[in-house]
Amino acid sequence: MDLNLIRIFVAVYSNGSYTQAARALNISQPAVSQAIKRLEDSVGMPLFIRQGRGITPTAKAVSMAEPLETAMNLINGAFSSERRLLGYGVEAVLHSIGKLDGIKFVLPPSDQSQALDDLRTNKVELMVDNVMTEDPAFVSELLSEQPIVVVCREQHSRLTTETMTREAFYNEEHVVLKTRRGGSQLLDVLTPESLEPRNETMEVTALSGMAMMISSSDLIGIMPVSFARLWENKLSLKIMPMPIKSLPLALHLVYHRRFTDDQHHRSIREQIRERVNQHL
Template identity: 35%
Template sequence: MLNNLDLNLLKVFVAVYRHKSITLAAEEMGMTQPGVSGLLKRLQQQVGSQLFVRSGRGIAPTHHAQELIRHIEPALIQINNALESLDGFSTENPRKFVIYTSEPVMLMLLPKIEADTTLGNVTIELQPTHSNEDNLLHGLNQHQADLAIEFADYSTSTFFSEPLFEDKICIIARKDHPRVSTQLTIEQFYSEKHITLKLRREDAYLADYFTEESLHDRKVAAECTSLVSQMSMVSTSDCIATMTESIAKRFAEKLEIQVLPTPFTDIPIRYRLMAHNRERKSPSNMWLREKLRSYFANE
């Protein structure tokens, strides 16, 4: 069987297994659906077992497919990494990386990427991270992104994560605020009106999520999903807001806002690089992770 085996059959099998769809596998591989179906049929004939069965509107792997993927996918990853390692990763070759991340990291990262003169023919595209954890993991699993930058640690048997940098929360108010200056007491924190920011995936306010104490209800004037709109509203009102310190300091002078320490015990925001285990020893992904670490080395 090995003498007659075409590695392209295995690549098609892995793509179909991941997507549980011949249509999506065909799109990923730039092939037609009949082409993928034909190659899959050839593989089933060679292994002598049915690999997929109809399930609802899609297909489901059989027990034989589950056993085959367990052995085949790690082997294909090793082959791919070995081929990459022959010449090493080079920025002379065109390559596009996609990174899932949040708005604060985008605001910090984009200027660093644009200022980097060593990227060569490599491009790095930033995309908003998914609001749903399952969709995030699915996107990484389906090669829709090379890695994600997250503050939650999703290390599992399938995914791994590495530390990147730390941030923390702060309080912002406009520079000419009539009552707030230099520092803020806990009494002032509750007496002022707030522009709040809600973390969609965690379904919690930023201030509550990164605080050791349990905060009481605040006087909410407006709720935002964007740090930029939050800062803009604070700069033109007497409201205060809780946000990430790194971004607040970057825009403080331009928006004429003051950055104050929190009057409570905040928890550090620990950002991490996260990727699928198949990328752990990939030369290209290793290069990307090291490049991102260099961007945040002084944060």
């Protein structure tokens, strides 16, 4: 059996598309189609059938997929102990992970669907984010949950106590993150109640930029508590509980199921979990 045929079959099955498989493998779609036809001739029955504009696996393909994907992961793992993964990681958790041999983290795109497509096509191999998905192609593990807090500078001209009122929250000027998910800002997603309009005076692209701006002005901002504690003493910040109801920020470790048994990938995941758990 040609090992390349198995590699292409696994890619088609996991991506649910000849086109996406071709993109992930960096080969042409006709080459993918021809490989699947050769494999079908070898097993003596069809593996995928056309359904609308897409394809769906046959019962034979389903029965073959798991053992072949496991075998390919083991084979890939035998040659990948020194490879360097590329992953998406949000700033809210990267300070917890720090420098980790074997992986390079970059910030994810603001479009959640694009980030998942990049995982599907192997542009990146894992993601640490507040992304939520029920797509069965991915494994999504809860990595941590932490409250969000309000942050201001210690010498704020009006916020002189250790807490703030709901009225003060809406009266003060806010610095907010530019990043949005699903068209909403983070606070919109994590607040179960209807929000009043906030006085959004400034927009930044990073939590670190938010912390710096807060330290040198009377602006207030909202960030995860672990990130706020990181800068609390360095920038003379004050951390206050949210004066409105809010849910904890849930960060997930998300990766494609093709990497479940990959030895190197699994080692990186274990180190990420350990680093985050130690930091929180």
